[in-house]
Amino acid sequence: MRVPGPLPGIPGIQQSRHPGGPGVPLRPHDTAAVREGRPVKRRIPDKTWAAAPCYGAPMPSIREFQVTFDCAEPERVARFWCEVLGYVVSPPKGFATWDAFDRSRPPEDRGSWFACSDPSGAGPRLFFQRVPEGKVVKNRQHLDVRVGTGLVGEERLAALEAECARLVALGAVRVRLLADDNDSCIVMQDIEGNEFCLD
Incomplete structure (x- = not known):
């Protein structure tokens, strides 16, 4: 090292x-x-x-720090995460839009990448790249969406459940509740099956 x-x-x-x-x-x-x-x-x-x-x-x-997702549909997954986190679409450097970037690429590469970022600049940029293979095993890492920070017990669980309902309406999948007296969390999947936790 x-x-x-x-x-x-x-x-x-x-x-x-x-x-x-x-x-x-x-x-x-x-x-x-x-x-x-x-x-x-x-x-x-x-x-x-x-x-x-x-x-x-x-x-x-x-x-700069970014988190990269392998996926089948980069723009669709990026827009999902924009809704989850309040992020905005961030075009590539030197281009006003992703459409302009795609027009500069060979036809087979168009739609292969997409990104979004935290408008406040506090969170990492999220980058999405198309890969030919689908997801077959559990992620080795995942995002924790921190909606229950500072809350415990029933108050925390109510905040997690409310956010879970919002994200399920966006296409997320609820996997399971990991219940604890004070520190419950909900395991979720995004629209392509990538695990994340509501914490």
């Missing part, structure tokens, strides 16, 4: 001008420090010591 360079603001680590250039290697014993939120100290090329940032620290090399 490697911490990618550059790491601005950390003494002794210079900005790399070569993509894929050397990073700061992490050794197996470093993982305990990262898990515990302690800095990882590492001897670096100029013989000075530096503390690499831990979980929760800014990651200055990341410019």
